[in-house]
Amino acid sequence: MAHLDAKRTVRDLKELRDRTADENGAQRVAFTDTWIAAREWLKGKVSALPVEIHADAAGNLWTTLRGASEKALLIGGHMDSVPNGGWLDGCLNVLAGVEILRRINAQYAGRPPVTVRLVDWADEEGARFGKSLFGSSACSGYLDLDEARDLVDRDGVRLPDALAKLGIDLEKVKDSGTELRNAAGYLELHIEQGPVLLDLDLPLGTVLGTYGVERHAITFRGQAAHSGSTPMNRRRDAFLAAARMSPEIYQIAGRHGGVCTIGSCTTKPGIVTSVVEECRITLDQRHLDAAALARLLADARAASERFAAEGNVEVSWNRIWQIEPVLFNERLIELCDEAITETCGTLHRLPSGPLHDAAEVARAGVPTVMMFVQSLRGISHNKIEDTKEEHLELCVTAFDRLAEKAIEWVASAPASSSTHAAGRSRA
Ligand SMILES: [Zn+2]
Numbered sequence: 368m369a370h371l372d373a374k375r376t377v378r379d380l381k382e383l384r385d386r387t388a389d390e391n392g393a394q395r396v397a398f399t400d401t402w403i404a405a406r407e408w409l410k411g412k413v414s415a416l417p418v419e420i421h422a423d424a425a426g427n428l429w430t431t432l433r434g435a436s437e438k439a440l441l442i443g444g445h446m447d448s449v450p451n452g453g454w455l456d457g458c459l460n461v462l463a464g465v466e467i468l469r470r471i472n473a474q475y476a477g478r479p480p481v482t483v484r485l486v487d488w489a490d491e492e493g494a495r496f497g498k499s500l501f502g503s504s505a506c507s508g509y510l511d512l513d514e515a516r517d518l519v520d521r522d523g524v525r526l527p528d529a530l531a532k533l534g535i536d537l538e539k540v541k542d543s544g545t546e547l548r549n550a551a552g553y554l555e556l557h558i559e560q561g562p563v564l565l566d567l568d569l570p571l572g573t574v575l576g577t578y579g580v581e582r583h584a585i586t587f588r589g590q591a592a593h594s595g596s597t598p599m600n601r602r603r604d605a606f607l608a609a610a611r612m613s614p615e616i617y618q619i620a621g622r623h624g625g626v627c628t629i630g631s632c633t634t635k636p637g638i639v640t641s642v643v644e645e646c647r648i649t650l651d652q653r654h655l656d657a658a659a660l661a662r663l664l665a666d667a668r669a670a671s672e673r674f675a676a677e678g679n680v681e682v683s684w685n686r687i688w689q690i691e692p693v694l695f696n697e698r699l700i701e702l703c704d705e706a707i708t709e710t711c712g713t714l715h716r717l718p719s720g721p722l723h724d725a726a727e728v729a730r731a732g733v734p735t736v737m738m739f740v741q742s743l744r745g746i747s748h749n750k751i752e753d754t755k756e757e758h759l760e761l762c763v764t765a766f767d768r769l770a771e772k773a774i775e776w777v778a779s780a781p782a783s784s785s786t787h788a789a790g791r792s793r794a
Contacts, residue, residue, distance in 0.1 A: 377756055423506070444462075481774055556738045559572065576729075585683075587605040588644065589681075652664060657691055740754055
């Protein structure tokens, strides 16, 4: 990789920070002037290369270096940030991709064996309208248009109107799916945003996929009764039954892996002098394996029914939200392992708790993998988000090795099995 300059990526990241952050952190919120300026700066960074640049129907920005084959390797990230965000989330992926385009262009004299495309997804964070993965879910076809039509920001601006100002027609955003027509592989680098690699003292990890999620509200119903006159053995205490779920979910996660969280608890009547009549808790369960996720859920349900019966109260469940696990491509996972091992010797595989654009691309049927780089303090979506500079350089080097291996893999794969059928459109 004679032409790769990982230090240049770090310089580019600092330059972007100087332009788009203030004392509170990164301010590249999607569809704002700062975000538009960041994209213009990005276009300037690739303008010296023999690339074609355009925005698709959903506002995703594509930079294409044509190769000998139409089959395309995609490298993705997002320039947008949350308000007061970190300096690496999303743009590290994009700027590493820029450096890799420079290297590929130099190595292959402007014509790599396969087409290489860098995509800057629009509004990954969903900071303004509360809907994450906007551009990538439009492209994958999974965006819920009915829901998107009704989204409103804090100032009362509707999403369709905000998009129209930028020349984007919400009703046509799924036309962006045609961009995946020749996509044969998708790679995404990201900071981990958690403490796993930090605790293992490892710089890099291969991401196996993104967690599936089961999110429910669980309501226990007993009977309100005077706190002074009701003997302990006569109570139908909804809070007691709900509270027993708290240690139980640790047991359940201990048995099956994954993570379980009771994030909220409300009681009625909610006064100091009454036994709790109604207690509502929320339960968020996540696992990389669909069968294990189903076991997490089934065990929690069974426990809630047992506690309800023992406490002489009733229990009911309501699903709030659900998504299945998204598993990345086995061959690309192996290539990512190889790239990391060659770069820093030690390897770790881990799932992603947060969702990423890569999950949407994988759901659309494109072979996908992600690489994580360690986050200092395990913190993200915060101005203190950081990664050691030596780790940033390592991740650019390893990600470039992965890109080269993926180019060879895409080039050698038969067209029929590696080329994605585009134009899928889901309601
Ligand atoms: Zn991100």
